[in-house]
Amino acid sequence: MAAYNTLSAAALAELKSKLETAYRNEQSLGLKLDMSRGKPCAEQLDLSMGMLDALSSADILDTETGTDTRNYGLLEGIPEARRMFAELLGVSAAEVFVGGNSSLNLMYDTVARAMQFGTMENEAPWNRQGTIKFLCPVPGYDRHFAVTQTFGIEMIPVPMSPTGPDMDMVEDYVNHDPSIKGIWCVPKYSNPDGYTYSDETVRRFASLKPAARDFRIFWDNAYCIHDLTDTPDHLLNLMDECKKRGTEDMVYMFASTSKITFSGAGVAAMAMSVKNMAWAKKFLTMQTIGFDKINQLRHIRFFRDMDGIRAHMQKHRAIIYPRFELVWKTLEQELGGLGIADWTHPNGGYFISLNVLPGCAKRVVALCKEAGVVLTGAGASFPYGIDPNDTNIRIAPTYPTLEELAKAAEVLCLCVKLAAVEKLLEQKQAA
Numbered sequence: 001m002a003a004y005n006t007l008s009a010a011a012l013a014e015l016k017s018k019l020e021t022a023y024r025n026e027q028s029l030g031l032k033l034d035m036s037r038g039k040p041c042a043e044q045l046d047l048s049m050g051m052l053d054a055l056s057s058a059d060i061l062d063t064e065t066g067t068d069t070r071n072y073g074l075l076e077g078i079p080e081a082r083r084m085f086a087e088l089l090g091v092s093a094a095e096v097f098v099g100g101n102s103s104l105n106l107m108y109d110t111v112a113r114a115m116q117f118g119t120m121e122n123e124a125p126w127n128r129q130g131t132i133k134f135l136c137p138v139p140g141y142d143r144h145f146a147v148t149q150t151f152g153i154e155m156i157p158v159p160m161s162p163t164g165p166d167m168d169m170v171e172d173y174v175n176h177d178p179s180i181k182g183i184w185c186v187p188k189y190s191n192p193d194g195y196t197y198s199d200e201t202v203r204r205f206a207s208l209k210p211a212a213r214d215f216r217i218f219w220d221n222a223y224c225i226h227d228l229t230d231t232p233d234h235l236l237n238l239m240d241e242c243k244k245r246g247t248e249d250m251v252y253m254f255a256s257t258s259k260i261t262f263s264g265a266g267v268a269a270m271a272m273s274v275k276n277m278a279w280a281k282k283f284l285t286m287q288t289i290g291f292d293k294i295n296q297l298r299h300i301r302f303f304r305d306m307d308g309i310r311a312h313m314q315k316h317r318a319i320i321y322p323r324f325e326l327v328w329k330t331l332e333q334e335l336g337g338l339g340i341a342d343w344t345h346p347n348g349g350y351f352i353s354l355n356v357l358p359g360c361a362k363r364v365v366a367l368c369k370e371a372g373v374v375l376t377g378a379g380a381s382f383p384y385g386i387d388p389n390d391t392n393i394r395i396a397p398t399y400p401t402l403e404e405l406a407k408a409a410e411v412l413c414l415c416v417k418l419a420a421v422e423k424l425l426e427q428k429q430a431a
């Protein structure tokens, strides 16, 4: 099929009528499919069931410290868990704080702490500094944006590219505007594009000279070990680069086992300079007497070491790669060469980013919904839910079964075509 923008109005009208018939057929099937959230499927969760048997009633002592994991104590986590996250994040164990089951929770609390108490001794709380702002690489993770929006922090979109955020823009804002207090980053297999920041991008982050002393990089390495291919991306270690330049206080790192073991019952951690950690702990001690150490120990016993985690991630890959492949194949077969969409091919992570013709994303999502296929809301990957070009759609292929995914991807492509034909006809009629 020729590219849609080469078709005459008559050809487009004929195509539209054919697509509408096909769409009505799909609607009549009464589908109920969901490609909206980046959740592991049941098969993936089953991979970690052995974790529930990894601890016995005779094995609840943390062998290194002799701490009874059932009791209070070890606010920053058991040493083995701190070391595990230190390896995952490429930092020292002293820089790691192991929390509860959610890294998003740690991020929310970190923003809340800075808002209420500031980022360090002698730094004013963010909420007493007038209008403050965060840079938000777009498209990005909707829940990051929801956190900053909840606290009334103004959000400034920064375009993403395959090498990371537009660093000219980041430097311009951060180095000159003291109201810029933070930036959200998913540096490896970004949500939703699946891009990994290049070495140069990481070095430029480490070399920032913020106008605000209390500026912080929120480095959410949620997909640090979530490779899908034999040619995984490599992410330069930001903390190392910062240490070389004496800028390590600028960084907060986060990760969790949500997409490794159980999304609802994993373990999360954050890493920061010893100075930042001392400040954070001053308030964390007020917030809790300690997180769930039994779950930390269970994870340690289950994996034993990093090789154990890597081997486990290979099993995830075997389950989810075919799902990604199926979506890519369908997109290529149905939309390739039509000039109405492009999509990403990440080497890892949880998402595929689909870009449709400007002004069509909302329409595609609505058409899908009416045909029984739920997608993430158009615009969700942008601050305030506003995608200025209305082009981006996040595809989450992990949760549905292959059969469901095959149908959902087929319906999605049909809706992309229909929305594109509608838009092109509208433009022809207006010309």
Ligand SMILES: Cc1ncc(COP(=O)(O)O)c(C=O)c1O
Pocket (backbone or CB within 6 Å): 038, 101, 102, 103, 104, 105, 141, 186, 191, 220, 222, 255, 256, 257, 258, 263, 268
């Ligand atoms: C980039 C990113 N960060 C954090 C999370 C949530 O992590 P957690 O379950 O540890 O709160 C997600 C979940 O989809 C994510 O995509």
